[in-house]
Amino acid sequence: MSTDSIAWPSTTAESRSLVDHLHEWIVTVDHKRLGMLYILYALVFLVIAGIEATIIRIQLIRPHNDFVSPQVFNRLFTMHGTTMIFFVTMPILFGFANYLIPLMIGARDMAFPRLNAFSFWMTAFGGLLLYFSLVGANGLYGAGNAPDIGWFAYAPLTSQTFSLGHSTDFWTLALLVSGFGSIGTAINIVATIVCMRCPGMTLAKMPLFAWLNLVMGGLVILAVSPLTAAQIMLLVDRYLGGHFFDTQAGGSAVIWMHFFWIFGHPEVYVLVLPAFAFASEIIPVFSRKPIFGYSVMVGATVAIGFISMSVWAHHMFTVGMGSAANTFFVISTMAIAVPTGIKIFNWLATMWGGKIEFRTPMLFCIAFLFQFLVAGLTGVMLSAAPFNWQLGSSYFVVAHFHYVIVGGILFTLFGAFYYWFPKMSGKMYSETLGKLHFWLFLIGFHLTFDFMHIPGLLGMPRRIYTYEPGRGWDTWNVIVTIGVFFQAAGILVFLGNLLWSYYRGKAAGSDPWDAWTLEWSTNSPPPAYNFYTIPTVQSRRPLWDLKHPDDPDWKYE
Amino acid sequence: MRSQGSNNWRVLGSQILVCVCCSAAAFADPAPPLSPTNIFAPASTPASSIFELSLFVLAVTGTIFLAVFFLLLYSVVKFRKRKNDDGREPPQVYGSNQVELAWTIIPILIVVALFMATARVIATVQETARLDNAIEVIAIGHQFWWEYRYPALGVVTANELHVPVSDPDHPTPTFIKLLSADTDHSFWVPRLAGKTDLIPNHPNSMWIDPHKTGVYLGQCAQYCGTQHAKMLLSIYVQSREDFDRWAQQQSQPSQEGDSTAAGQRIFETTACINCHTVAGTVASGRFGPDLTHLMSRDTIAAGAAKNTPENLRRWILNPDAIKPGSLMPAMQLSDPELDALTAYLETLR
Numbered sequence: 035m036s037t038d039s040i041a042w043p044s045t046t047a048e049s050r051s052l053v054d055h056l057h058e059w060i061v062t063v064d065h066k067r068l069g070m071l072y073i074l075y076a077l078v079f080l081v082i083a084g085i086e087a088t089i090i091r092i093q094l095i096r097p098h099n100d101f102v103s104p105q106v107f108n109r110l111f112t113m114h115g116t117t118m119i120f121f122v123t124m125p126i127l128f129g130f131a132n133y134l135i136p137l138m139i140g141a142r143d144m145a146f147p148r149l150n151a152f153s154f155w156m157t158a159f160g161g162l163l164l165y166f167s168l169v170g171a172n173g174l175y176g177a178g179n180a181p182d183i184g185w186f187a188y189a190p191l192t193s194q195t196f197s198l199g200h201s202t203d204f205w206t207l208a209l210l211v212s213g214f215g216s217i218g219t220a221i222n223i224v225a226t227i228v229c230m231r232c233p234g235m236t237l238a239k240m241p242l243f244a245w246l247n248l249v250m251g252g253l254v255i256l257a258v259s260p261l262t263a264a265q266i267m268l269l270v271d272r273y274l275g276g277h278f279f280d281t282q283a284g285g286s287a288v289i290w291m292h293f294f295w296i297f298g299h300p301e302v303y304v305l306v307l308p309a310f311a312f313a314s315e316i317i318p319v320f321s322r323k324p325i326f327g328y329s330v331m332v333g334a335t336v337a338i339g340f341i342s343m344s345v346w347a348h349h350m351f352t353v354g355m356g357s358a359a360n361t362f363f364v365i366s367t368m369a370i371a372v373p374t375g376i377k378i379f380n381w382l383a384t385m386w387g388g389k390i391e392f393r394t395p396m397l398f399c400i401a402f403l404f405q406f407l408v409a410g411l412t413g414v415m416l417s418a419a420p421f422n423w424q425l426g427s428s429y430f431v432v433a434h435f436h437y438v439i440v441g442g443i444l445f446t447l448f449g450a451f452y453y454w455f456p457k458m459s460g461k462m463y464s465e466t467l468g469k470l471h472f473w474l475f476l477i478g479f480h481l482t483f484d485f486m487h488i489p490g491l492l493g494m495p496r497r498i499y500t501y502e503p504g505r506g507w508d509t510w511n512v513i514v515t516i517g518v519f520f521q522a523a524g525i526l527v528f529l530g531n532l533l534w535s536y537y538r539g540k541a542a543g544s545d546p547w548d549a550w551t552l553e554w555s556t557n558s559p560p561p562a563y564n565f566y567t568i569p570t571v572q573s574r575r576p577l578w579d580l581k582h583p584d585d586p587d588w589k590y591e
Numbered sequence: 592m593r594s595q596g597s598n599n600w601r602v603l604g605s606q607i608l609v610c611v612c613c614s615a616a617a618f619a620d621p622a623p624p625l626s627p628t629n630i631f632a633p634a635s636t637p638a639s640s641i642f643e644l645s646l647f648v649l650a651v652t653g654t655i656f657l658a659v660f661f662l663l664l665y666s667v668v669k670f671r672k673r674k675n676d677d678g679r680e681p682p683q684v685y686g687s688n689q690v691e692l693a694w695t696i697i698p699i700l701i702v703v704a705l706f707m708a709t710a711r712v713i714a715t716v717q718e719t720a721r722l723d724n725a726i727e728v729i730a731i732g733h734q735f736w737w738e739y740r741y742p743a744l745g746v747v748t749a750n751e752l753h754v755p756v757s758d759p760d761h762p763t764p765t766f767i768k769l770l771s772a773d774t775d776h777s778f779w780v781p782r783l784a785g786k787t788d789l790i791p792n793h794p795n796s797m798w799i800d801p802h803k804t805g806v807y808l809g810q811c812a813q814y815c816g817t818q819h820a821k822m823l824l825s826i827y828v829q830s831r832e833d834f835d836r837w838a839q840q841q842s843q844p845s846q847e848g849d850s851t852a853a854g855q856r857i858f859e860t861t862a863c864i865n866c867h868t869v870a871g872t873v874a875s876g877r878f879g880p881d882l883t884h885l886m887s888r889d890t891i892a893a894g895a896a897k898n899t900p901e902n903l904r905r906w907i908l909n910p911d912a913i914k915p916g917s918l919m920p921a922m923q924l925s926d927p928e929l930d931a932l933t934a935y936l937e938t939l940r
Contacts, residue, residue, distance in 0.1 A: 104915055281791035287775060288790060288793055324685055326685070328686065330695075352777060354788060357713050360713050372695065383686075388681050389672040389673075404660065408656065415652055418708075418709040420644050421641060421648055427777060491629070493779070493781040497814040587683075
């Protein structure tokens with residue numbers, strides 16, 4: 035596939051100044067560079083939002099603690115949630131999608147390179163806007179800086195009456211701006227996958243990674259649009275005398291909830307489908323077997339995409355929707371457990387009968403399987419509306435969705451980092467540091483989020499800056515907080531590993547994992563044009579076919 | 592047929608749960624060992640129906656967890672790459688329609704069972720007909736306290752809800768209409784019922800029928816602003832006689848004595864009356880809690896502090912010292928004024 039005899043023009047000039055380097059990165063339209071920009075940008079915000087979480091946990095380590103004031107605490111959990119969803123998880127997943135999709139489908143770039151750059155910078159400026167509230171939001175009222183409305187910003191807390199100054203405006207505009215970026219990237223991902231596949235790669239021969247990201251892109255377009263509409267309505271309320279959510283003038287707080295969650299629940303799948311995509315690439319390679327039940331996996335993905343659009347009001351079981359609506363959202367929510375369960379079983383079946391290598395990426399994926407199982411089952415518990423009347427808005431819910439986002443998504447993300455780091459940097463990471471990171475983070479994760487379920491069962495609501503002694507919550511909160519420090523140590527090891535490996539790591543070669551998808555057929559790091567010649571494929575595992583000409587996949591698919 | 596089926600499941604479910612985590616039965620009345628707000632220590636019909644459903648759901652999810660967890664553990668151990676591996680690739684298996692069909696249909700059946708049990712409890716709790724002898728309360732959420740009005744009894748109070756105990760044989764449930772004066776709140780006393788939100792322009796309702804007397808705790812469960820954390824709930828469940836006596840006393844204006852004239856004058860000539868009501872006087876504000884029978888309450892500031900003369904004085908001097916972000920302003924009174932005002936408030940019994 036690669037031809038060494040052709041002399042390609044060198045892409046690196048002799049010596050350039052730092053300014054030239056930066057300029058090149060800022061004006062780039064290369065999907066790989068934009069992918070890495072997304073990832074680096076998200077890592078910065080991961081550290082910021084992680085520090086916010088740590089302060090939250092220190093405040094909650096004992097009852098009546100006064101490490102931070104209630105005002106600061108409320109800003110911290112708002113910023114932590116908003117940052118983690120919109121400026122860490124989404125950009126980091128977009129980054130991997132950007133980097134990997136063209137490589138995996140044998141294309142030279144995304145369908146719309148300049149839209150790609152535009153989208154990244156919109157997202158980046160959205161994040162900066164959110165944090166600019168720290169200096170810009172006081173307004174004339176001295177009303178406090180960062181937004182303190184919670185990440186789902188229920189009306190009427192966001193109205194001028196209850197939110198003086200400009201903190202809510204910064205929140206709204208940040209999400210509006212980054213929302214345009216998300217929609218742009220989603221259109222790009224869908225267009226790339228639909229139009230740019232290399233010869234021979236029919237839809238049924240795409241890597242699952244591409245399928246999952248295709249559905250993710252579709253969901254982003256459907257889900258972020260209502261959020262954007264709601265933000266515009268909120269701005270109209272705040273500045274143009276609108277009354278959409280202004281309850282004091284007859285507006286509806288419940289309408290905001292519907293708008294937010296019709297974005298908010300598909301958003302969970304926007305985040306988790308790419309995590310599934312990582313697992314669907316990593317687990318087969320380290321089990322040395324193809325994915326079990328490819329077509330069923332695709333079907334389950336599409337089913338999740340459709341069903342996820344009809345479950346949003348399970349976030350609103352306590353709102354007083356009436357028994358008919360509650361019952362509908364119970365069945366639609368429970369239904370989504372079926373395709374999700376199918377996926378877990380298929381990953382298990384992929385490992386079954388294989389030869390599992392416990393490299394760092396695989397360790398993270400195995401932990402993901404376990405944790406996603408638990409997260410799915412606590413999700414089933416929450417989907418039973420009456421049980422939800424007790425569990426909703428409690429620390430049980432907080433534990434549940436952190437189990438999804440940290441235990442599910444972040445774990446596979448770490449797996450993806452280690453798995454594709456050799457491709458992106460050309461260097462091998464340190465396996466020792468990788469395993470240290472894994473174990474530290476695993477211990478920290480379970481200390482924090484396993485024990486976080488319990489105060490929820492004992493009646494502790496979320497978003498309280500302090501709590502009363504004598505409610506049986508104290509011990510659990512101590513354990514939860516201790517876990518945070520293990521996680522922080524794990525993150526430090528992870529960042530150290532990335533830096534150390536980038537400068538000191540051994541050369542990785544183009545295919546360190548003996549893997550099967552197209553990105554491993556080109557150099558590490560890949561040249562700007564990705565492939566010397568556009569590849570032609572005959573099966574889902576083109577590199578398997580090359581390595582095993584006696585037993586190619588296309589005979590069986 | 593359907594309900595019978597799910598009943599059997601429930602019995603099985605509770606048995607499994609008791610065996611596996613031995614926790615369920617331990618949460619019984621009267622004093623819950625783990626927490627006064629334990630959701631597994633129900634003391635009222637809505638909470639009990641939820642508890643029974645939760646046992647069934649826990650049994651099903653627990654069983655699935657154990658099965659899949661051991662499958663995962665088994666495959667990780669059994670199919671690990673061995674030291675003496677021959678370096679050949681394992682057999683390449685692409686899938687199996689029968690297996691896929693099995694793990695599609697079985698989860699569907701489980702979901703149907705879970706759904707039917709759930710739908711029944713939704714109907715039990717949400718579709719209950721209101722009894723004629725039920726107590727009616729209007730609960731109004733405020734930043735950051737609770738207003739309670741008993742329209743039939745002519746009682747207005749704050750933060751401490753009094754209801755009569757409900758004998759299962761002759762139930763006297765309490766129906767609570769939930770309103771909000773400002774932002775969203777949520778009414779959650781875990782041992783009595785699940786939570787229901789109080790949303791402006793969106794009246795809700797819920798009901799409880801506590802089976803035993805005592806004080807049941809909870810707190811606001813929907814983020815409502817700065818002091819969401821100190822918007823505590825307590826429900827005083829009293830015998831019918833005690834409740835009637837309490838209601839009778841609360842429906843009267845409080846008695847005033849001459850010795851407190853100075854304090855009353857301060858109260859009525861400063862901003863206090865803009866927000867507070869004392870029945871029978873000129874004070875008729877609605878923004879803050881009704882103070883007519885202030886001294887009959889155990890706590891002030893929605894449970895943030897015990898109702899003692901010292902706390903009352905500290906509270907009037909600077910509410911932020913007890914509850915930072917509370918909407919009551921510091922009244923900037925001199926020491927003698929504070930003493931007189933506190934003395935007046937102490938007469939509001």
